[in-house]
Amino acid sequence: MPTTMNLLNTPYDTSLTPELRAVQREIEGYAREFGLDFFEVIFELLDADDLNAIAAYGGFPTRYPHWSFGMAYEELKKTYDYGLAKIYELVINNDPCYAYLMRSNNLVDQKLVMAHVYGHCDFFKNNAFFAHTNRKMMEEMANHGARIRRYVEKYGEDEVEAFLDKCKSIEDLIDIHSVAIRRRDEPPRFDFEATKDEEPIPVTRFKTKSYLEPYINPEELLKAEEERKRKEREAKSKNFPEQPERDVLLFLMQYAPLKPWQRDILGIVREESYYFAPQAQTKIMNEGWATYVHSTIMTKRALHPSEVIDYCDHHSGTVASHGPRLNPYKLGLELFRDIEFRWNTGRFGKEYEECDDLEKKRNWDLGLGLGRQKIFEVRRTHNDITFIDEFLTPEFCVEHKYFTFAWSEQAGTFVIESREFQKIKQRLLFNLTNFGKPIICVVDGNYRNRGELLLRHEYNGVDLRLDHAIATLANIQALWTRPVHLQTVVEGKPTLLSHDGAEHSMKPLGESDDPRRNAPAKTR
Amino acid sequence: MSFFHLREPLMVQRIQRDYERFRKIVRGKIKNNLSKYITRGELIGKRGNDLVSIPLPQIEIPQFRYGVKGRGGVGQGEGEVGQALGPPQGGANSQAGDQPGGHILEVELTLEELADILGEELALPRIQPKGRKNIYTTRERYSGIRQSGPESLRHFKRTFKRALKRQIISGTYDFDKPLIVPIREDKQYRSWKEIPLPQSVAVIIFMMDVSGSMTDEQKEIVRIEAFWIDTWIRAHYKGVQRIYIIHDAVAQEVDEHTFYHTRESGGTKISSAYELADQIIDQRFPPSDWNVYAFHFSDGDNWGDDIPHCLDVLRSRLLHKVNLFGYGQVESPYGSGEFLHHIEELTNEFDNLVVSHIPNRDAIIRSIKDFLGKGR
Numbered sequence: 033m034p035t036t037m038n039l040l041n042t043p044y045d046t047s048l049t050p051e052l053r054a055v056q057r058e059i060e061g062y063a064r065e066f067g068l069d070f071f072e073v074i075f076e077l078l079d080a081d082d083l084n085a086i087a088a089y090g091g092f093p094t095r096y097p098h099w100s101f102g103m104a105y106e107e108l109k110k111t112y113d114y115g116l117a118k119i120y121e122l123v124i125n126n127d128p129c130y131a132y133l134m135r136s137n138n139l140v141d142q143k144l145v146m147a148h149v150y151g152h153c154d155f156f157k158n159n160a161f162f163a164h165t166n167r168k169m170m171e172e173m174a175n176h177g178a179r180i181r182r183y184v185e186k187y188g189e190d191e192v193e194a195f196l197d198k199c200k201s202i203e204d205l206i207d208i209h210s211v212a213i214r215r216r217d218e219p220p221r222f223d224f225e226a227t228k229d230e231e232p233i234p235v236t237r238f239k240t241k242s243y244l245e246p247y248i249n250p251e252e253l254l255k256a257e258e259e260r261k262r263k264e265r266e267a268k269s270k271n272f273p274e275q276p277e278r279d280v281l282l283f284l285m286q287y288a289p290l291k292p293w294q295r296d297i298l299g300i301v302r303e304e305s306y307y308f309a310p311q312a313q314t315k316i317m318n319e320g321w322a323t324y325v326h327s328t329i330m331t332k333r334a335l336h337p338s339e340v341i342d343y344c345d346h347h348s349g350t351v352a353s354h355g356p357r358l359n360p361y362k363l364g365l366e367l368f369r370d371i372e373f374r375w376n377t378g379r380f381g382k383e384y385e386e387c388d389d390l391e392k393k394r395n396w397d398l399g400l401g402l403g404r405q406k407i408f409e410v411r412r413t414h415n416d417i418t419f420i421d422e423f424l425t426p427e428f429c430v431e432h433k434y435f436t437f438a439w440s441e442q443a444g445t446f447v448i449e450s451r452e453f454q455k456i457k458q459r460l461l462f463n464l465t466n467f468g469k470p471i472i473c474v475v476d477g478n479y480r481n482r483g484e485l486l487l488r489h490e491y492n493g494v495d496l497r498l499d500h501a502i503a504t505l506a507n508i509q510a511l512w513t514r515p516v517h518l519q520t521v522v523e524g525k526p527t528l529l530s531h532d533g534a535e536h537s538m539k540p541l542g543e544s545d546d547p548r549r550n551a552p553a554k555t556r
Numbered sequence: 557m558s559f560f561h562l563r564e565p566l567m568v569q570r571i572q573r574d575y576e577r578f579r580k581i582v583r584g585k586i587k588n589n590l591s592k593y594i595t596r597g598e599l600i601g602k603r604g605n606d607l608v609s610i611p612l613p614q615i616e617i618p619q620f621r622y623g624v625k626g627r628g629g630v631g632q633g634e635g636e637v638g639q640a641l642g643p644p645q646g647g648a649n650s651q652a653g654d655q656p657g658g659h660i661l662e663v664e665l666t667l668e669e670l671a672d673i674l675g676e677e678l679a680l681p682r683i684q685p686k687g688r689k690n691i692y693t694t695r696e697r698y699s700g701i702r703q704s705g706p707e708s709l710r711h712f713k714r715t716f717k718r719a720l721k722r723q724i725i726s727g728t729y730d731f732d733k734p735l736i737v738p739i740r741e742d743k744q745y746r747s748w749k750e751i752p753l754p755q756s757v758a759v760i761i762f763m764m765d766v767s768g769s770m771t772d773e774q775k776e777i778v779r780i781e782a783f784w785i786d787t788w789i790r791a792h793y794k795g796v797q798r799i800y801i802i803h804d805a806v807a808q809e810v811d812e813h814t815f816y817h818t819r820e821s822g823g824t825k826i827s828s829a830y831e832l833a834d835q836i837i838d839q840r841f842p843p844s845d846w847n848v849y850a851f852h853f854s855d856g857d858n859w860g861d862d863i864p865h866c867l868d869v870l871r872s873r874l875l876h877k878v879n880l881f882g883y884g885q886v887e888s889p890y891g892s893g894e895f896l897h898h899i900e901e902l903t904n905e906f907d908n909l910v911v912s913h914i915p916n917r918d919a920i921i922r923s924i925k926d927f928l929g930k931g932r
Contacts, residue, residue, distance in 0.1 A: 040568070066701035093567045099581055100617060102574030106663075193577075198618050353632050362632070437641055438628035446641040451626060460630045470620050495623045503618035 046076040055143055062333045065148035067408065068325065070153035071167070072128040075134045075146070083119055084108040086132055090308065092173040093428040096180035096182070096300070098196055121145045125156040125169035125311070125482045140342040143334050144326050151325030155318050155410075161415045164211040169433055176300045183293045189532070193470070194292055198507040199301040205280035205472055206302060223513045233261045256477065275475040280508075283474045288511050298511075299324050316416045320364015323350060367419065370428050371410060372403035374408045424460070426453040462492075470496055472518070485512045489520035496520055505531040582663050583673060585612055590677045594924070595917045597780040599670075608670055609662045641794065678689075678924065681877075681931030683792040696748040705745025714744040724756040744784030755819060758784060758793040758847035761833050764815065765854035767804040767824040774886040778853040779816055779916055781884060784924050789849060799836060803829035806857075810834065824894065826858045827865040834873050843877040851882040851927070856893035863898050870899070875906045882927040908932055 058077060063070070073198045080084070088105035089095040097487060106316040111117040120137060133142060142448045156162050166172050186342040198472075235257050240248040283301040285295055311318065327347060335343055351362040374380050378398030387393050409418065428434075429451075436459040438449040449455065476486035485508070489496060501518065508531075509516040515532040519541065526541040557913055564896075587592065593599055599608055631641070665673075674680065701711060719738035723729035762782055764775075791795045800815035801807050804822035807829040833850055840846055858866070885896045900911050912926040913919070 035674055054777075082567060088571060088574075093570070097570065097574055097577075099574055099577040102571065102576070103577035103615070105571050106578065142597055189577075197617060201619055204619060342871050358632065432632060433634065434628050434630055434632055435635065435637075436628060439624050440640075441625070443640050446628065448635045448637050448639045448641065450637060450767040456630055458706055459628055463629055468622070470622055472620050489620070494627060495625055497621045499619050500618040507618065 035146065042078070042082055043048040044079070046078060048075050048077060051139075052077070052142060054202065055139070056146055059143060059146045059150065059329065059334060062329045063147065063154070063325070065333075066325065066329060067404075068150055068154040070129065070150055070157055073149060073153055074128050074363060075131050075149075076130065076132050078132050079135050080118075081109070081110055082427075083122065083132055083134055084112055087119055087122055087161055091122050091130075091132075092170065094174035096177045096196075097184065099193065100200065102120070105297075106370045116163040121149055123149050125162060125165060125167070125307075126170050127157075130170065137344065137368075140339040141333075141346055143339075144330055144343060144346055147326035147329040147334065148322045152318060154325070155314070155321050158412050159310070159314060159317070159415075160413055161313050165307050165310060170390050173304075176304070177230040180297060180300065183297065187293065192297070196301070199298050200443030201279075201306050201507040202280060203301050203506050204467070204469055205278075206305050206309065207282075208313065208466070209277035209304075210279055211306065229356075233258050233265070235261070237481055248467075273474060276475045278473045280472060280474055280487070283477065284511050285509075287477055287511055290511065310415075313415045313417075314361040314365075315417050316364040316464075317411065317414060318364070319361045320368050320412050323361045324368045340440065366432055367423055367428070368410070370406050370425070371423050372407050374402035374403070375406035376401055378402075410524070417461060420457065420460050420464065424457055429456050448454045470494070475519075479517060482514070483513045484517065487516065487518045489518060491521040495522055498522070501529060501530065502536045505536065506533075509533050565817060570915055581615060582665070583611060583669065585615055586610060586665070587672075587673050587677050589920055590673060594780065594784065597783070598880050600784070606666055607664045608629055608667060609664045611662050615663070663888075667787055668791050671787050673680050674788060674924075675791075675834075678921065678928070680788065680925070680928045682791070683931055694733070697751055698746045698748045700747040700749065702747040703744070705747065711744045711748045715742050718742040718744065753897055754836045755833045756793050756847060757795045757845070758789060758849060759799060759837075760789055760795045761799045761801065761850040762815065763801045763803065763807075763833060763838065763847070763850065763852040765824055765826070765829075765857070766802045766818050766820050767857065768819070769824075769855050769857050769888050770819075770886075771888055774855060774888050775816060776852075777888055777917060777920060778884070780917070780920055781853070781914070781924060781927075782851070784920075785849075785851060785882075785927060786928045788928050793847065793880070797841075799833075801829050801836075803832075807832040817841070824854070824858050825862045826854060827862050827869055830866055830869040834869060835840075837874075837877050848878040848881075849880050850878050851884065853884045853886060854895065854896040855888035856885045857888075859866060859894045863895065866895075867898060867902060870902060870909070871905070875902070875909060878908060879931060880908050880910065880927070880932045881906075882910045882912065884912050884914055884927070887913075 052075075056073075060073075085105055087108055088101045095101065108119070109303050113118075118134065120134055120141060122132040129152075131146075131151075131153075134147055137145060156165075180192065180196075194548055233255050235256065237249050273283065279302075281298060284290075284412055285298050285302070290298065293482070330343055330347075351359065351365060353359045353362060373433075376399075377396055378384065378400040379393075381395050384393070384396060410423070430453075434456050435451045436449045436455050437446045439445075440447045465471075471490040471492075473490065474485065475488045479486035480483075487508070501520070503519055510533070513533075515530060518529040518530075520527055520529060522538070528539045528541045530537045530539070582630055593610070600609060636640075659729065675682070698709075701714065715738050716736055719736050719742040720729065721737075722742060723736060747864040764770075767778050786796075786798065798812070800810050800812055802810055802815055802818050802820075803825065805825045805828065810818065829852065837843065837846075837848055870881070883896075883899050885893060887893065896911060896913060899909075903909050903911055908930070910930060912923040915925045
């Protein structure tokens with residue numbers, strides 16, 4: 033059996049003890065019986081310190097060096113040392129799937145955690161949004177690490193680190209849907225540009241009798257329209273990028289004046305962002321699914337009577353809500369259970385929705401028994417957004433006491449805003465859209481015809497955090513080298529944030545403002 | 557670096573490297589902003605026994621994020637509409653915009669590290685503790701093994717290993733019933749060595765004028781200065797004691813809290829504090845055993861006929877007993893500030909007397925340098 037011993041190089045043996053190996057075989061059997069479909073799982077037993085270190089590297093012991101991982105490590109170590117939080121396991125989306133377990137877990141914990149791991153692993157393998165991810169990421173990450181380490185040796189730690197800082201500042205500016213949609217045509221294999229120009233421009237010609245032609249379709253009007261359309265077409269082909277580009281990293285890789293090693297590092301950061309994106313896209317589902325799996329396997333199969341208390345203690349900790357914070361484990365688990373119940377009893381579809389009789393609805397049971405089948409289907413085809421959009425019901429929100437909260441300027445704190453279903457759903461979906469981060473795209477790579485870069489924040493009612501936005505803009509400027517601008521809205525006013533490398537500026541932007549009007553006026 | 561590092565597991569090395577790098581960046585940021593931290597005095601309340609926590613938001617990697625306004629999320633539980641959710645929950649891995657809270661990054665520094673930064677930034681010479689005042693203490697280290705000793709020091713692992721070996725060799729070990737009984741010859745005990753450790757001890761005597769002319773702002777300046785002086789001196793000695801003396805027309809020894817929070821309306825007699833300090837040194841901190849530091853802060857207002865007395869106490873007694881005597885004069889709207897000129901006369905005579913004028917907070921850094929720049 034392959035192990036990561038060579039990668040971790042711990043002074044102790046990280047493979048499972050004979051006792052735990054027997055537990056693993058048992059749990060794996062239950063997982064298959066339950067219908068899970070997973071890559072081979074390799075468990076490694078680690079001390080807290082090593083587990084914290086690996087967690088700081090996002091699960092990859094061979095990741096490239098960067099101080100931010102050291103910072104994450106300090107944070108994890110501190111919360112662990114103070115007894116505030118403990119990592120039970122860490123699962124890596126890879127084939128084979130690596131799962132790190134905390135050595136100090138007791139036997140019941142290890143059982144539960146293994147069942148949980150098989151849930152995650154099944155999700156990684158089957159969920160559609162993970163389909164594009166590299167299943168040999170362990171090797172790929174090691175490769176990235178080696179490349180960056182080589183650059184560090186060649187160009188110096190400070191230089192590479194400064195560049196990495198900038199890349200990591202914009203690492204989330206990717207186009208998460210691009211892996212499923214073809215955003216741009218394949219580059220043509222032959223250049224038909226010449227013929228494209230000759231394509232006639234369609235003009236609006238009304239049907240009429242020939243003797244009325246000069247009056248209904250006057251020649252000069254048609255000419256003018258043709259001219260206008262030609263200009264439009266030309267303008268369009270000159271747009272750069274043709275469509276607003278959400279993959280800012282890709283755009284910078286292609287067009288920013290970077291050295292080859294810098295382009296390579298930017299590419300590495302981008303690749304890892306795409307690899308990690310589905311995990312953020314399916315946080316609620318993935319954790320909900322794994323929790324569903326472990327609770328089912330444990331309570332129906334694996335649990336010994338003597339372990340019930342310990343199991344309950346651990347499980348309730350997993351699904352506890354801490355104050356008003358949303359616990360993805362809990363929401364996911366409860367939604368999966370709700371779906372299973374609804375499809376078992378047939379509480380879906382037109383007939384159920386349109387039923388006005390509350391009493392009848394309450395006792396609705398068609399005895400369909402489709403629940404298990406349905407949740408397996410859901411875990412394959414949905415991500416968090418579609419999951420919430422499709423399966424969150426008003427009954428569910430009432431039963432589980434969901435509410436929305438919003439920032440109150442008056443109170444200087446968050447206050448409960450509403451318990452209305454629509455509001456709750458809206459907020460949830462908003463916070464899941466683009467991972468609850470603002471959407472930024474490149475609209476013009478030759479802004480003002482001066483090679484400047486124009487970005488646009490797709491404003492949706494929430495302002496950016498200005499200090500961070502300006503600092504991030506400065507980092508993009510350092511990559512682009514020419515001035516960089518960002519269209520956004522600040523306190524209700526359209527605003528242009530700019531950074532020219534030395535300083536930043538903030539100008540209000542008229543609604544009608546377009547680059548042409550900014551052209552130097554011919555006075556004098 | 558060292559031989560031992562090579563033997564450390566690769567991953568520990570890696571995370572250690574990134575961690576060191578992070579700490580280096582932290583130290584760099586603090587160093588760059590040291591004057592800001594000093595003038596604002598924001599670190600004082602953040603001090604634990606050996607650690608200071610320092611808020612460092614600027615170390616985060618900036619990214620495009622939503623601001624707090626218009627933000628919100630979904631929660632679960634009881635509560636009326638309009639009810640406040642209470643203090644933000646510090647969630648380390650909170651998705652932005654997902655939940656209330658989020659936290660300001662705070663890093664912890666040991667006082668030693670902070671002192672190092674202060675020393676580097678202000679180019680302070682390290683203090684040379686007076687040699688004859690070093691006390692040698694002995695400390696025990698468990699570094700050996702012996703055959704006899706008290707049961708509480710029995711080395712279990714070694715004892716049982718030996719017992720197991722003996723039993724296997726003698727054939728009394730039963731693999732089906734693995735029972736190991738150590739006998740007297742098996743028993744191993746930890747033994748200790750006494751290591752003499754040089755230990756230099758120091759006492760810092762802070763004196764402050766609390767008469768009516770000292771305002772809160774002046775006291776804050778004193779507080780900030782005292783914090784940094786304390787940090788620096790503590791970095792050089794094993795055990796540092798602090799004595800606080802307040803005075804108006806009479807002096808008394810108080811605790812730290814009282815020191816900063818007392819306000820008297822009486823007149824000022826500086827000599828009273830010097831006499832008390834002298835007494836305390838003689839009674840409790842004989843200079844032959846202690847490195848004595850004395851700092852006096854005042855607005856320079858004193859009863860005219862008390863000045864000769866003050867100078868006499870300093871010249872004939874106090875200055876012979878202390879490593880360093882620092883006089884810091886904070887400028888107050890009421891004080892005349894004349895004491896500075898009188899005490900300055902003594903600086904030619906005594907090398908261990910430092911006089912510093914602190915008109916406002918911006919002058920604190922320079923003043924700290926004045927006091928600690930002597931390397932005494």
